[in-house]
Amino acid sequence: MTHLGTRIETDAIVIGGGFGGCNSLYRLRQMGLSVKLIEAGGAFGGVWYWNRYPGARVDTEMPSYQFNIPAVWKGWNWSERFPGDEELRRYFQHVDSVLGLSKDTLFHTIVTRVHYDTASRRWIVHTNIGLRASCKYLITATGSSYKKHYPQFAGLEQFTGQLVHSADYPDSLDVTGKRVGVVGNGASGLQLVQSLAKEDCRLTVFIRTPCFAIPMKQRAVSLPESEMLKGYYDGIFDRCYTSATGFPHNTRFQSALHATPEERKELFDELWARGGYSWLISNYYDFLLNEQANSIFYDYWVQQVRARMTDRKKMDLVAPLKQQMLVGTKRPSLEQDYYEMIDRLNVTLHSLKHSPITAFDTTGLSTCDGDTMEHHDLDIVIFATGYDAVTGSLLDLNISDCNQVPLADKWKDGILTHLGIMVPDAPNLFMVYGPQAPTSLANGPPFIEMEVDWICKAIEKMQKEGLGSIEPSQKAAEEWQDHVAAVSEHTLYPKADSWYMGTNIPGKRREPLIYLGGMQRWWKNCMDSLENWDGFHTL
Structure with a gap:
């Protein structure tokens, strides 16, 4: 649906058409509410509608990365352990076909302003197409990865080659015979480099912080195997809901420090061969709590990585023998052949820590190491620089509360929510996959369903x-803010600069964006609050 007139009055409005938005629309309609969904893109999928760069795929393995809706999964079979972006877009088309979501959705529509009208006690939503919508319940499901981060460099506007952001990748970008630069080394950068290195191009990868990546062990999944797995879906999904991370993996409640070197190697080898996030989630529990345990993990990882490469200089940049990063404190990635690909002769690695980018010009960019300047001639520059994660897309909605105070002002001294779901002085405003909840450190779909x-229970x-x-x-939100900070301080996450802490965006406040206490601890707080509306004002 693309046009519903210039005014809409409905029970609920959902902003965002990814997993969070689709599930919100589906569940609220089941309650008998009238609901409209507003989506900036041309179809459902959220980040998977926008992400179309070479090699884009999800890092969560099937079947746990999908809706636990039998009507949907009965007619759908995944073809790979870790599906790519095209298959994920087809999945959302299937979801829409089964659940009929499009009839209540406005695509190609961007929310420009939201405010609470105290007279009518309703939220007023303004959009770029002139639509004005009002609702009793407002659900923001804008996701963690929507607002693209473009780094600012001197002379960038002078570059006459092609500039691309990984989240806005053109359908037909031909790199054949081209000099291609990739700036950024997170999940998107890794997947891009892993794919482009195989092409007939000269690839330069500009790395500020080496990524931490472990084997994906990708494989095809046959139709009989996919159907067979459906017999275990109840158990798999139940495990997701009752775990700390939303993943169905086995867990191990043993310290790495209390195991012998022989025991550690046996477990490390087993989980490494298994692939996926097992090597982190099913391993010794304390690698994110204790630096000595973290170093044990790093020492194993670095030997595995270096054994796959031949170029010593490249090894020393991406996997130095002396630990320079804490394992898992930045977003871990899964790779298929990344380390073999960056070892190829057509790939050059450039350390931005030793020689940062100083400026762009018409033909490329310059870097500087002390007094030594180097120019890099480039035809294409790809920014794999990620997003203003978790809060960026929320703040772009220009939400004002019942006192007409903008959300940006409310959060200028720190994010303030209760349970990561609601905000003081914002009646019936519910956030899905927002800040101060398990969000990006949990498996998205089951966490979103919870x-x-x-929200539906409330x-x-x-x-x-x-x-x-x-x-x-206000008191409940301040107490939750303190709790989020206190839990974070008991981990190693604050010791690293990452988008989990907001430090990837210049000028953004450094604070934990994600609740690190695990899904079960968070869920208990959520359910306890419903008993007697503890921490809430009711009217």
């Missing part, structure tokens, strides 16, 4: 008790 389930309780609105108290 968030949406809580609305059902409101209806049963005849309440018009709920909003968290």
